[in-house]
Amino acid sequence: AQRVTQPEKLLSVFKGAPVELKCNYSYSGSPELFWYVQYSRQRLQLLLRHISRESIKGFTADLNKGETSFHLKKPFAQEEDSAMYYCALKVSGNTPLVFGKGTRLSVIA
Amino acid sequence: ETGVTQSPTHLIKTRGQQVTLRCSSQSGHNTVSWYQQALGQGPQFIFQYYREEENGRGNFPPRFSGLQFPNYSSELNVNALELDDSALYLCASSPGRGVYTGELFFGEGSRLTVL
Numbered sequence: 282a283q284r285v286t287q288p289e290k291l292l293s294v295f296k297g298a299p300v301e302l303k304c305n306y307s308y309s310g311s312p313e314l315f316w317y318v319q320y321s322r323q324r325l326q327l328l329l330r331h332i333s334r335e336s337i338k339g340f341t342a343d344l345n346k347g348e349t350s351f352h353l354k355k356p357f358a359q360e361e362d363s364a365m366y367y368c369a370l371k372v373s374g375n376t377p378l379v380f381g382k383g384t385r386l387s388v389i390a
Numbered sequence: 391e392t393g394v395t396q397s398p399t400h401l402i403k404t405r406g407q408q409v410t411l412r413c414s415s416q417s418g419h420n421t422v423s424w425y426q427q428a429l430g431q432g433p434q435f436i437f438q439y440y441r442e443e444e445n446g447r448g449n450f451p452p453r454f455s456g457l458q459f460p461n462y463s464s465e466l467n468v469n470a471l472e473l474d475d476s477a478l479y480l481c482a483s484s485p486g487r488g489v490y491t492g493e494l495f496f497g498e499g500s501r502l503t504v505l
Contacts, residue, residue, distance in 0.1 A: 285432070315492045324393075325433070325480065325496040367432050371492045377423065377446060378492055380432030 283308045285370045285381035293387045294358045302353040302384050304342075304368030313371040314344055314351040315378070320364045328353075328366070338362070358388045392417045394497035396481050402503045403471050411466040411500045413481030419495065421488055422464040424456060425480040427499070433480055439464055440488030468502075476504045 284307040294300050306312060318328040329337045331344040331351060342353045351368060368381040395414045403409050415422050421440045425433035435448035439458035453469040462483070468475055478501050482494035 290430075313492050324498045327493055330492060369432075369492065371490065375446070375490050377435040377438065377448065377490050378433075378494065380425075380434070382430065382432045 283312075283370055283372055283379050285368050285379055287366075287368055287381035287384045289384045290382070291385045291387065293389060295389050296360055297357050300353075300355045300358045300362065300386065300388075302366050302368075302386065304351045304353065304381060306349050306351065306368075306370045308349070308370060308372055310373055311346075312344075312373075314342070315369040315371070316340070316342055316351075316353050317367040317369055317380070318364050319367070320361075325367070358386075360388050360390055362386060363388045394481055394483050394495055396479075396497035396500050398500055399498065400501045400503075402505060404505050405471055405473060407471050407504075408467065408469045409471060409502060411468075411479050411481075411502070413464045413466070413483075413497060415462045415464070415481075415483035416495045419483035419485045420462050421484045421486045421491075422458055422462065423482050423484075423494065424464070424466045425482065426450075427478040427480055428474075429477070436466070438488075438490070440486075445488050446490065471504045473504050476502060478502075 314331045316328040319325045369378045423438040424436040427433045438446040457465045478499040481497045
């Protein structure tokens, strides 16, 4: 079965420091990968998807099929980036999203 | 544009009881899916509804059932509640016409506590 692993439950960084939220997946085919974010007192929302290859709020993520990873990166963390981040996987065909357990990012002023 | 709304936001039940959770999809969205999020876990897919029929189901027992109405709103019903059913139940809608999509629009969830 497909699985998404986010190895860190909590990641604390100082404001202005680089951020990398790790995501690894288990799937041998060509997946679609997503990052969802939940800010305090807000609903879960899509942050970005790998097929868009775009930067959202300064965040980027590159799909590395060799390492089966989709790490989320930002060069300079801001306090408003503090949130819960979930990596999610969709495999080919008509199948639902599979979520990781999430990483809580805390940006310290 | 109205987002996904869920009710109730919180509820407490006892083991063996039944519960119904409700969801109104985002305007223009015809597909609704339900997820269970236990404490410290990511959302886990329960099932999806399109055109008032279930068109996909995760690894949940039959006592988890649902409905979708002509206006695309949906209900999640859980019978014979167990302690492990305590979780946040998330509804998500999409304009996907029954096709699974990675772009989901979530509600704020209904937090169920089973005592």
